[in-house]
Amino acid sequence: xxxxxxxxxxxxxxxxxxxxxxxxxxxxxxxxxxxxxxxxxxxxxxxxxxxxxxxxxxxxxxxxxxxxxxxxxxxxxxxxxxxxxxxxxxxxxxxxxxxxxxxxxxxxxxxxxxxxxxxxxxxxxxxxxxxxxxxxxxxxxxxxxxxxxxxxxxxxxxxxxxxxxxxxxxxxxxxxxxxxxxxxxxxxxxxxxxxxxxxxxxxxxxxxxxxxxxxxxxxxxxxxxxxxxxxxxxxxxxxxxxxxxxxxxxxxxxxxxxxxxxxxxxxxxxxxxxxxxxxxxxxxxxxxxxxxxxxxxxxxxxxxxxxxxxxxxxxxxxxxxxxxxxxxxxxxxxxxxxxxxxxxxxxxxxxxxxxxxxxxxxxxxxxxxxxxxxxxxxxxxxxxxxxxxxxxxxxxxxxxxxxxxxxxxxxxxxxxxxxxxxxxxxxxxxxxxxxxxxxxxxxxxxxxxxxxxxxxxxxxxxxxxxxxxxxxxxxxxxxxxxxxxxxxxxxxxxxxxxxxxxxxxxxxxxxxxxxxxxxxxxxxxxxxxxxxxxxxxxxxxxxxxxxxxxxxxxxxxxxxxxxxxxxxxxxxxxxxxxxxxxxxxxxxxxxxxxxxxxxxxxxxxxxxxxxxxxxxxxxxxxxxxxxxxxxxxxxxxxxxxxxxxxxxxxxxxxxxxxxxxxxxxxxxxxxxxxxxxxxxxxxxxxxxxxxxxxxxxxxxxxxxxxxxxxxxxxxxxxxxxxxxxxxxxxxxxxxxxxxxxxxxxxxxxxxxxxxxxxxxxxxxxxxxxxxxxxxxxxxxxxxxxx
Amino acid sequence: xxxxxxxxxxxxxxxxxxxxxxxxxxxxxxxxxxxxxxxxxxxxxxxxxxxxxxxxxxxxxxxxxxxxxxxxxxxxxxxxxxxxxxxxxxxxxxxxxxxxxxxxxxxxxxxxxxxxxxxxxxxxxxxxxxxxxxxxxxxxxxxxxxxxxxxxxxxxxxxxxxxxxxxxxxxxxxxxxxxx
Numbered sequence: 005x006x007x008x009x010x011x012x013x014x015x016x017x018x019x020x021x022x023x024x025x026x027x028x029x030x031x032x033x034x035x036x037x038x039x040x041x042x043x044x045x046x047x048x049x050x051x052x053x054x055x056x057x058x059x060x061x062x063x064x065x066x067x068x069x070x071x072x073x074x075x076x077x078x079x080x081x082x083x084x085x086x087x088x089x090x091x092x093x094x095x096x097x098x099x100x101x102x103x104x105x106x107x108x109x110x111x112x113x114x115x116x117x118x119x120x121x122x123x124x125x126x127x128x129x130x131x132x133x134x135x136x137x138x139x140x141x142x143x144x145x146x147x148x149x150x151x152x153x154x155x156x157x158x159x160x161x162x163x164x165x166x167x168x169x170x171x172x173x174x175x176x177x178x179x180x181x182x183x184x185x186x187x188x189x190x191x192x193x194x195x196x197x198x199x200x201x202x203x204x205x206x207x208x209x210x211x212x213x214x215x216x217x218x219x220x221x222x223x224x225x226x227x228x229x230x231x232x233x234x235x236x237x238x239x240x241x242x243x244x245x246x247x248x249x250x251x252x253x254x255x256x257x258x259x260x261x262x263x264x265x266x267x268x269x270x271x272x273x274x275x276x277x278x279x280x281x282x283x284x285x286x287x288x289x290x291x292x293x294x295x296x297x298x299x300x301x302x303x304x305x306x307x308x309x310x311x312x313x314x315x316x317x318x319x320x321x322x323x324x325x326x327x328x329x330x331x332x333x334x335x336x337x338x339x340x341x342x343x344x345x346x347x348x349x350x351x352x353x354x355x356x357x358x359x360x361x362x363x364x365x366x367x368x369x370x371x372x373x374x375x376x377x378x379x380x381x382x383x384x385x386x387x388x389x390x391x392x393x394x395x396x397x398x399x400x401x402x403x404x405x406x407x408x409x410x411x412x413x414x415x416x417x418x419x420x421x422x423x424x425x426x427x428x429x430x431x432x433x434x435x436x437x438x439x440x441x442x443x444x445x446x447x448x449x450x451x452x453x454x455x456x457x458x459x460x461x462x463x464x465x466x467x468x469x470x471x472x473x474x475x476x477x478x479x480x481x482x483x484x485x486x487x488x489x490x491x492x493x494x495x496x497x498x499x500x501x502x503x504x505x506x507x508x509x510x511x512x513x514x515x516x517x518x519x520x521x522x523x524x525x526x527x528x529x530x531x532x533x534x535x536x537x538x539x540x541x542x543x544x545x546x547x548x549x550x551x552x553x554x555x556x557x558x559x560x561x562x563x564x565x566x567x568x569x570x571x572x573x574x575x576x577x578x579x580x581x582x583x584x585x586x587x588x589x590x591x592x593x594x595x596x597x598x599x600x601x602x603x604x605x606x607x608x609x610x611x612x613x614x615x616x617x618x619x620x621x622x623x624x625x626x627x628x629x630x631x632x633x634x635x636x637x638x639x640x641x642x643x644x645x646x647x648x649x650x651x652x653x654x655x656x657x658x659x660x661x662x663x664x665x666x667x668x669x670x671x672x673x674x675x676x677x678x679x680x681x682x683x684x685x686x687x688x689x690x691x692x693x694x695x696x697x698x699x700x701x702x703x704x705x706x707x708x709x710x711x712x713x714x715x716x717x718x719x720x721x722x723x724x725x726x727x728x729x730x731x732x733x734x735x736x737x738x739x740x741x742x743x744x745x746x747x748x749x750x751x752x753x754x755x756x757x758x759x760x761x762x763x764x765x766x767x768x769x770x771x772x773x774x775x776x777x778x779x780x781x782x783x784x785x786x787x788x789x790x
Numbered sequence: 791x792x793x794x795x796x797x798x799x800x801x802x803x804x805x806x807x808x809x810x811x812x813x814x815x816x817x818x819x820x821x822x823x824x825x826x827x828x829x830x831x832x833x834x835x836x837x838x839x840x841x842x843x844x845x846x847x848x849x850x851x852x853x854x855x856x857x858x859x860x861x862x863x864x865x866x867x868x869x870x871x872x873x874x875x876x877x878x879x880x881x882x883x884x885x886x887x888x889x890x891x892x893x894x895x896x897x898x899x900x901x902x903x904x905x906x907x908x909x910x911x912x913x914x915x916x917x918x919x920x921x922x923x924x925x926x927x928x929x930x931x932x933x934x935x936x937x938x939x940x941x942x943x944x945x946x947x948x949x950x951x952x953x954x955x956x957x958x959x960x961x962x963x964x965x966x967x968x969x970x
Binding site (some may be wrong): 152259335336338340341344353374404406414415416417418457504550551552559561609610611612613614616 | 819821822823824826827844847848849850851852854855885888889893896941944945947953955957958959960961962963
């Protein structure tokens, strides 16, 4: 779509919206509110609320909430709130749909009543899971992938423990989007051993959106997205923050992290500095040390927020830097060695001792992000925002080399990628119960691989346009979400000084669409149905890769004529929640046309390091379907039973040359069925999730059973999938309030993973061929909130 | 007081981030591709002096490598020396000298197909007295055909009994051999 056409559509839409908005006043809007005791911070029950000059009125329920129906949108009302114990107060408000008005009353003191209006977050139309509060704090020191492992529908693709990629419903890498602080991560995500360059300590909440999320998160998100949201910056003047410190027994690792927030007395500026430092040495499997599995990481970020005139600014600067050792036993020169290494009781070439030293092979990764976002209100209803984000990603891979001397400190592969993205959006408050927005993105990416790289250098230009709207009209039980997006990508790839010449430009364009329905059945049940269409252009490595994949001991070759993958993804979810009993079930089906995968060939490619089995990128239609479930059932004495299950079936249609009818074959490397079950105990039995600051104690014992993956392709696998296993973990936490320092608290915790020191191997861990997973790991940590 | 500290902290952070991005030396990557393996066979009397080449100048994949057949006479003794070259660079790099200089971190392993009447015995040792096998004696038996596989290993654990399986592979090529 040309820019002009896009501009026209945008203008027409704006005009249409404003006509609708101005023309008629709708008097079918409810006023939703809560009344609070401003002195104790508790909700006030039996407060009476009425609109002055009318006979409309209500009394708050036990949770302090009230609703007045059939009021007019955009009108001003004088609300009188009274309670026997409190002052009688009146306040003028302007009614806006989908907002909750909070009234704070004081005990018999003549002071202003404070009214705050807060937007009611729309209910997710798409299946989603999230990690926050104590569950996040327990896992924040882990790599992103590992931290998300426990969520239903999420699994992890590992290259050892330190390199972990999140997998959503069986798909990963370029098929999901990782969004940190509003910026979609642009690194070398195509590689199975390239972990996302994101620090979980920067987030207050990590959500996993399951299913096609192309409309919201852009091209590629055909299986979902991982979204990290930082805690909001300080609103009140002063200084605050937290400091975390943790120790791990396995790998003798330590983590120190902290954040300091500052808002000066004057002005609108608010700042945050955040830093994380990690170091750990060789990990230990139950029977031996895993040689060269150390890690070093230092991350820094700074956030700033402020206003100039009508504009709100938000800026982020962040740096992520990591050095990760790669298990020496997994460094495989050729097929003979690989076959020799597989299935040995003790790993080959393993230095069975502890050290912090990281030797070759290792990876050195750095990621820098700079982002500036501006927002302003255009009118009462319309809001404009724009964002520029620059990212630089550096990945260096240091292999075991024959040479010493000056060459010994140079990497064998270096990938550098610069990404510039400019976003703009116009959003609106409800107009006839529809709220949403429209926007666009321009993107430029420059990827430099250099001499001897696995993939050519490339430059990409991209443009996209999206439109997303949500209908909700409280108290109607339905909500509808519709979205549409168009993306265009042009990629020019070329090699310089390599043995293999590429110089070509490819173009891809495609539409994404999304339709979501939410249906509430009473207060407790929510059903959502989401169906989405998303696409992904083939990545440069799938088009042009050529070379031996070390470690896997395979020769891989791209195919320049690959077509984009197109996914039609539907999921149906049901949520039940009543007091402490809750459960969720998601059924999903993802039909992918032109699914790109590595197809084992019946030939060997002869190289100077021996013969390697050849794998060529190819595409076929694929189907993935399954179910995720989670459940929490309250038991006596503050205990609760928790259970989770993730099931997946994934196959592709293989063209059968003899018959002409396609045959089904399983897709390789799909997560095996997994079940989690355990007990949770908390002394705060009435609160579902207490805040970090409330003093409380909790304990959680979880067992995880993964079945053996038996659904594997007929050929092309080196060894059968590892057998089923069960591992146990224990998390204990206690939060203190510091009496001498009001408002401050100390969270402490003890986490033990692989409690029984079980020997097991994960199907999705590439190192399963060589070594067991790490054994018992006890972590002790503390987080001081100040 | 507090505010000053924070401001200073923020500026320092900005500087650190900028310095860290701008000051990295832009070294090239180092990729050695052993494209060519030569077995040089000589008889003691000097009547036989031939080089047999395994060559893949375009690297992994692409065109298949060219391999010369090693043709030897029955019941004779030859002295053999293996050389390694990187022909992906120009001019080509003779890697053999480096391998000899670092003999203790390299090891050559030969496997002879069972039908071939050939024995290979080492003629050298590394700088620490462990096997190296760059130079070997090839003794032919009766007329037969088969192959010899030459593997160059890096960082082997030469003190272990299974030394031929340790370390990582730098080169692994197979020559067809005819004794006629």
